Amino acid sequence: MYIGHYAAAAVILAAAPGTPVFPIAVAVAYPDLLWPFLVYFGKEKVKVNPMNPLQKAVKFSSYPHSHSLVRSAVLNLIPSVAFGLLYHSVLVGVLFWLGALSHWLLDAIVHLKDLPVFGSKKHDTYVGLGLWKIPKVAFVAEYLFFAGVILLTAQPSAWVGLLSGGLILHAFNANSFFAFTKKNLSKTANQYATLALVGFVAAITWFTLNWK
Ligand SMILES: [Zn+2]
Numbered sequence: 001m002y003i004g005h006y007a008a009a010a011v012i013l014a015a016a017p018g019t020p021v022f023p024i025a026v027a028v029a030y031p032d033l034l035w036p037f038l039v040y041f042g043k044e045k046v047k048v049n050p051m052n053p054l055q056k057a058v059k060f061s062s063y064p065h066s067h068s069l070v071r072s073a074v075l076n077l078i079p080s081v082a083f084g085l086l087y088h089s090v091l092v093g094v095l096f097w098l099g100a101l102s103h104w105l106l107d108a109i110v111h112l113k114d115l116p117v118f119g120s121k122k123h124d125t126y127v128g129l130g131l132w133k134i135p136k137v138a139f140v141a142e143y144l145f146f147a148g149v150i151l152l153t154a155q156p157s158a159w160v161g162l163l164s165g166g167l168i169l170h171a172f173n174a175n176s177f178f179a180f181t182k183k184n185l186s187k188t189a190n191q192y193a194t195l196a197l198v199g200f201v202a203a204i205t206w207f208t209l210n211w212k
Contacts, residue, residue: 029097071119
């Protein structure tokens with residue numbers, strides 16, 4: 001999931017007005033900011049199918065540190081404490097942790113059954129409701145979910161920037177849902193990971209500049 005994660009950021013910021021936006025924009029993306037580096041260093045594994053651009057064809061074979069419910073919730077304490085200290089605010093730290101946790105919960109709606117619950121190397125339970133299996137529905141549903149939450153939480157003066165910027169970013173992802181190109185534009189795991197990293201850095205910038 002991409003733009004949908006910013007629905008969680010919107011809920012957190014609306015529930016705690018006055019919270020700085022940047023740490024929350026980072027928090028909801030955090031697992032996907034960490035993940036590319038774990039892929040580069042071979043600590044987590046993903047397999048891209050060069051002949052199929054669809055999101056459901058990407059095999060997340062191992063990502064226990066960044067994308068497990070329990071293990072990542074513990075590991076996410078590190079950036080949570082760091083942001084709490086940086087902003088001299090326990091609340092920022094707690095909200096960062098909740099934002100990072102929301103990432104797994106929302107990913108569980110779209111991912112196939114590959115999201116580990118515990119993050120243990122040997123025996124684990126994997127979840128994922130698999131909305132990506134119906135790609136066109138998943139594409140529309142993710143944006144509608146995001147837009148609906150924005151309308152309920154953001155100031156009306158922020159609607160245009162959030163909804164249009166969100167739509168543009170979401171559109172960049174369209175090939176993963178509609179397979180306009182028959183082949184995947186990312187040929188390797190590292191290329192795919194870099195695309196995710198660039199996408200989330202762009203999303204953090206857009207959301208931080210536009211949330212009100
Ligand atoms: Zn993710």
